[in-house]
Amino acid sequence: MTDNTSEVITEEVVEEAVQETVEEAAPVQETDPVAALTADLQRLQAEYANYRKRVERDRAVAHELAIGSVLTELLATLDDIDRAADHNELTGGFKAVADQLAAITNRFGLEKYGTEGEAFDPQIHEALLHDTSADVTVSTASKILQPGYKFKDRILRPARVAVTDPE
Numbered sequence: 001m002t003d004n005t006s007e008v009i010t011e012e013v014v015e016e017a018v019q020e021t022v023e024e025a026a027p028v029q030e031t032d033p034v035a036a037l038t039a040d041l042q043r044l045q046a047e048y049a050n051y052r053k054r055v056e057r058d059r060a061v062a063h064e065l066a067i068g069s070v071l072t073e074l075l076a077t078l079d080d081i082d083r084a085a086d087h088n089e090l091t092g093g094f095k096a097v098a099d100q101l102a103a104i105t106n107r108f109g110l111e112k113y114g115t116e117g118e119a120f121d122p123q124i125h126e127a128l129l130h131d132t133s134a135d136v137t138v139s140t141a142s143k144i145l146q147p148g149y150k151f152k153d154r155i156l157r158p159a160r161v162a163v164t165d166p167e
Contacts, residue, residue: 068151071110075149075157078105082147110151114144114159124148124155129162140164 081098084090090098113124120127120139128145136142141161148159 064152064154067108068154068156071105071108071149071151072156074101074105077101078149079146108151110149110156112147112149114141114147114161116142116144120161120163124150124158125163126158126160127163128160131162131164132167133164134167136164136166138166 078101081090081101084094085098118141120141125141125148129143131142133142140163141159142164143162144159145162146157146160149156
């Protein structure tokens with residue numbers, strides 16, 4: 001036998017051994033076309049359901065952000081109406097417009113907060129003035145300089161307050 005013949009025989013033996021090893025290592029998978037198509041369909045349906053949920057959630061967030069943005073722009077007007085009410089200047093048609101505006105903002109979910117005497121919370125209050133007193137035991141919002149507003153769980157503007165700390 002020549003060297004070329006022995007090399008060819010050796011290569012054939014090696015190829016057969018590799019083929020047998022590959023066949024043993026890879027289990028035989030029966031590919032049922034109906035089962036494969038069913039699995040693909042189920043996967044696509046799940047992807048579509050997740051897509052719909054994600055789009056609906058994004059749409060709701062965008063809707064809330066848009067309403068919050070409009071309400072934020074109205075805060076200065078609401079402050080002006082409150083100042084006019086404090087000076088008894090809300091009369092006639094202007095009072096009717098102010099009442100309608102208050103009703104609309106309440107219907108959308110705008111909440112006014114901040115009352116004198118409540119505990120100072122830096123998460124929802126902005127301290128503009130500071131004082132000390134023996135009459136209080138905890139930091140207290142002693143005077144509301146400008147009310148705060150929130151829409152749902154989001155603070156549109158913190159209440160601007162004067163804070164009184166214990167001595």
